[in-house]
Amino acid sequence: MQTASSYEKVLLARSKDRPGIYDYIRTLFDGFIEFHGDRLYRDDPSIVGGIAMFHDIPVTVIGHHKGKTTEEQIAYNFGMTSPEGYRKARRLMVQAEKFGRPVITFIDTPGAYPGMEAESNGQSNAIAENLAFMSAMQTPSIAIITGEGSSGGALALAVSDRVWMLENAVYSILSPEGFASILYKDAKRASEASDAMKLTAQDLKQFGLIDAIIPEGKKMFLALDSMLLRELNRLMKMNKTALVEARYQKFREIDHMND
Amino acid sequence: MLLNDIFSQRKIMWNRMAQKRKRGQEKIKACPKCKMEYYSGEWKENQYICPSCHAYMPVPAKERVAYILDENSFKELFAQIITKDPLDFDGYEEKLQLNQRKTGMQDAFLAGVGKIENRKVAIGVLDGRFLMGSMGTAVGEKIVCLTEYAKKKNLPLIIFSASGGARMQEGLFSLMQMAKTATAIEQFKQKGGLFISCLTNPTTGGVSASYASLGDIILAEPGALICFAGPRVIEQTIGQTLPEGFQRAEFLLEHGMIDCIVERKDFRDTLSSILQMHL
Ligand SMILES: [Zn+2]
Numbered sequence: 001m002q003t004a005s006s007y008e009k010v011l012l013a014r015s016k017d018r019p020g021i022y023d024y025i026r027t028l029f030d031g032f033i034e035f036h037g038d039r040l041y042r043d044d045p046s047i048v049g050g051i052a053m054f055h056d057i058p059v060t061v062i063g064h065h066k067g068k069t070t071e072e073q074i075a076y077n078f079g080m081t082s083p084e085g086y087r088k089a090r091r092l093m094v095q096a097e098k099f100g101r102p103v104i105t106f107i108d109t110p111g112a113y114p115g116m117e118a119e120s121n122g123q124s125n126a127i128a129e130n131l132a133f134m135s136a137m138q139t140p141s142i143a144i145i146t147g148e149g150s151s152g153g154a155l156a157l158a159v160s161d162r163v164w165m166l167e168n169a170v171y172s173i174l175s176p177e178g179f180a181s182i183l184y185k186d187a188k189r190a191s192e193a194s195d196a197m198k199l200t201a202q203d204l205k206q207f208g209l210i211d212a213i214i215p216e217g218k219k220m221f222l223a224l225d226s227m228l229l230r231e232l233n234r235l236m237k238m239n240k241t242a243l244v245e246a247r248y249q250k251f252r253e254i255d256h257m258n259d
Numbered sequence: 260m261l262l263n264d265i266f267s268q269r270k271i272m273w274n275r276m277a278q279k280r281k282r283g284q285e286k287i288k289a290c291p292k293c294k295m296e297y298y299s300g301e302w303k304e305n306q307y308i309c310p311s312c313h314a315y316m317p318v319p320a321k322e323r324v325a326y327i328l329d330e331n332s333f334k335e336l337f338a339q340i341i342t343k344d345p346l347d348f349d350g351y352e353e354k355l356q357l358n359q360r361k362t363g364m365q366d367a368f369l370a371g372v373g374k375i376e377n378r379k380v381a382i383g384v385l386d387g388r389f390l391m392g393s394m395g396t397a398v399g400e401k402i403v404c405l406t407e408y409a410k411k412k413n414l415p416l417i418i419f420s421a422s423g424g425a426r427m428q429e430g431l432f433s434l435m436q437m438a439k440t441a442t443a444i445e446q447f448k449q450k451g452g453l454f455i456s457c458l459t460n461p462t463t464g465g466v467s468a469s470y471a472s473l474g475d476i477i478l479a480e481p482g483a484l485i486c487f488a489g490p491r492v493i494e495q496t497i498g499q500t501l502p503e504g505f506q507r508a509e510f511l512l513e514h515g516m517i518d519c520i521v522e523r524k525d526f527r528d529t530l531s532s533i534l535q536m537h538l
Contacts, residue, residue, distance in 0.1 A: 112468075114488030114496045119506055122516050123487035128472035131441035136449060152425075152437060152468045152487070159438045173425050173434045173465075183427050197430045198346050207345070209431055251442045252403065254435045255345060255396040 004168070007191035009200050010176055012168045013147045014110075021048045021063035024106050024146070027221045028228070029054050029061060037088060041121065044085030046077045046113070049092040051101065055229060057236075060096035062089050062157060063106030066147070079148075080113035083126035086156050090130050096139055102232050103141040105157040110175060112153030127156045134159035135251065136244055140235035142228065144214070145169045145201075161247055162231050163209075165201035167216040171209075172199035209254065290314060306523050315460060315480060315523060319362070320369035320386035323419055327382065327527050328373035335371040337404045342366060342397040342429065351428040358389045366397035367422075370405040372414070376531045380417055381409035385466070387421035387459075394466050395426030399436025402470060406443040406454075415453040415534055420471045424464020437469035444470045453537050455530065458485050458508070458517065476533060477517045478526070479508040485517070 004012060012018075025032050029052035036043040049062040066079035089105075096103045112123055134141060134157075143160035149171035165171060173179070180186055180193035198204070201213045214224055235243065282298040289296045293312035297305075306326055307316040318326070324333050344351050359365060367389035372381055383405045385392040394402075402418070409416040425433040448454055456474025458467075461484035468487050479485060486506040494501060504510055511517045521529045 112487060114492045116493060116497060116501070116505070119486055119488065119493065120510075120514050122514065124467040124485075125472045125516055127468040127487065128441060128470070131438055131469055132445040132473055135438065135442035136445045151434070152465055155434055155437055159442065171431060173427065173430055179427060196346065196348060199431065204431060207432070209435060248442055248446060251435065251439045254439055255343065255400065255432055 005191070006170075006194035006197075006200055006203075007176065009168055010148075010170050010190070010194050013170045015147075016068050018108075018147055020068060021065050021106050021108070024063065025052065025061060028225060029059070032061065035092060038084045038091055040084070040087060042084050044077075044082050044088055045075060046079050046081045046109075047085035047089055049089060054104070054232070057232060058099075058101050059232075060092055060101045060103045061106070062092055062103065063146075064109040064157070066108055077113060079109045080111060081109060081153055081156075082113045082115070082118040083121040083123050086112075086126040086130050089157060090126075090133055093130075093133060093137060093141075097137050100139055102139055102236065103137070103160075104228065105141065105143045105160065107143060107145045107149045107154050107157050108147035108169075109150055109153045110148055111151040112156070127152045130156040131159050135247060138240040138244060140232065140238075140243060142231060142235075144224070145171050145210075148175075150175050159247075159251065161235050161243065161250070162211050164212045164214055164227070165204065165210050166214050166220070167201055169201055170194075170199045171201070171204055172197050290316070308523060315482060317387045317421060317460070318523075319388060320364065320384035320419075323384045324369065324371070324373065324382060326523075327417075327419075327530065328375060328380075329377065333371050333373040333382075335369065336408065337370050337401050338365065340365070340397050340401050340404070342395050344429075345396060345432045346428065346430050348428040348430075354390065354428070362386060362389045364389055366395070366401070367392045368398040368401045370401045372408075372412075375527065375534060378531070378534045379412075379414055380534070381405050381412070381414045382417045382419075384419040385421050387423075387461075390426060390428075391423035392421045392466070393423050393426035393433070394436050394440075394469075395429040395433045396436060398426070399433075399439050402436075402440045403443040406440075406447050410447045410450055410452055413452075415455065415537060416447065417455045417457065417530060418470070419457045419459055420462045420466055421459045422462055422464070422466035422471075424466055434465065437465045440470035441473060444473045448473070448475060455533060457521075457526070457530075459483050461485070463487070463489055472516075474518075478519055478521050478529065479511065479517050480523055480526075481508055481520050483508045485511050 032052035034050040064079045065076045067073040067076040141160040142162045143158040145165040176190040176194040177187045180189040204210045285298040290309040292314040295311045370383045458479040
């Protein structure tokens with residue numbers, strides 16, 4: 001079923017040649033205005049967020065920013081987000097809810113930033129608050145894992161009504177290297193770990209942990225555009241109570257899906 | 260040596276002899292910090308606090324419930340929930356069985372109802388001895404069932420956490436338990452429920468970054484390690500050793516992340532006082 005091995009997919013998912021957050025924004029949306037800051041401490045550049053038009057629907061767009069060149073990667077902390085970034089995302093989602101805008105997130109992160117300042121500023125608190133807010137948000141949300149969706153740092157933007165993955169994206173509890181060093185006491189066994197972890201879009205679709213796979217290639221943006229349009233229209237027709245209840249059940253029933 | 264010291268040393272010796280007569284059959288466990296040896300009954304009676312150096316040892320979930328609740332008031336719920344080993348992960352089944360044998364629990368979470376000073380509560384306790392108290396599908400499901408039970412019955416919800424984070428052997432299913440527990444807790448809180456989250460050593464990773472950080476009130480035991488990324492991971496990232504006390508309960512208090520630090524033996528009284536103000 002798979003042409004590339006799990007670990008090849010991990011490497012592919014991390015490739016600098018893949019589209020980044022601004023590529024998605026430029027291609028899929030019009031008139032993007034970027035908003036900054038968590039209103040508490042600072043602006044975390046590893047998260048990009050703002051408002052834009054999707055066809056005739058105003059939406060809030062939020063995503064991880066990894067950067068492509070080395071300078072960029074350092075500037076955006078390789079897409080590793082600090083509490084301020086998650087709090088910025090949450091602030092933009094609160095705003096989206098107020099004005100009834102759907103939220104579309106693009107996820108591509110090696111994980112939440114494991115730094116001293118991030119811990120001091122409440123990394124756990126920031127992630128947990130995002131999970132809680134997204135779970136009960138009274139406006140539709142769609143999460144798209146575009147590259148590397150690693151750990152709570154990815155989930156913090158993905159408690160959504162629809163969770164999609166690009167064909168060569170991966171979504172996992174932590175990096176295969178981290179997983180291997182914990183369970184096999186040897187980070188070099190990452191390839192073996194990525195098989196055992198079942199982190200490819202194909203595996204996760206089979207488990208029912210994600211809703212759809214977006215085929216990559218020439219017509220990827222076209223496919224994404226039609227899927228977004230169709231599902232947003234569907235979700236926006238639901239009343240708020242039904243929407244929140246459906247999302248509750250979606251995550252509530254997660255381990256029964258493969259029964 | 261002072262006369263006083265000699266007397267206190269003899270007192271300790273007498274005490275040890277008396278304990279030996281009383282508990283000769285019990286297992287002896289040494290304090291990992293000061294190496295003093297005590298019988299298992301002594302540990303239990305002293306709430307797993309070392310009598311000589313006052314270090315906090317991990318508390319088995321069943322004992323924790325006994326320390327917190329009115330005598331014989333605990334009734335276990337959702338005991339039948341077990342993991343389905345969703346990834347069919349090599350060696351996991353055997354590891355589970357070994358941990359079940361070691362702890363007498365089906366998985367790392369004990370859930371139930373009981374009373375504190377006659378006030379009925381829903382209570383859950385993570386047991387750090389069971390695969391480091393890690394949260395997989397069984398733990399997540401039990402937390403959600405308990406939360407929904409508390410919501411339905413209008414009970415305050417108290418959860419004691421002790422966890423190394425998400426359970427690796429269940430992969431993304433474990434990550435999803437963060438979303439699942441956070442979702443249930445949020446609904447419970449929005450319906451007016453009181454959630455008191457009690458953090459004990461250690462509360463880290465996916466547990467710390469989900470339901471455990473969502474308490475209306477967050478209490479912690481002194482010295483408990485509470486963090487998202489563990490100290491070793493951070494040391495690798497920044498390439499230097501961390502300062503003393505970093506990510507400990509006192510540090511979190513100072514940084515505004517928890518409400519207060521409560522001594523282990525004061526927990527029952529503190530919880531009771533809080534409950535009295537939430538009638
Ligand atoms: Zn000791």
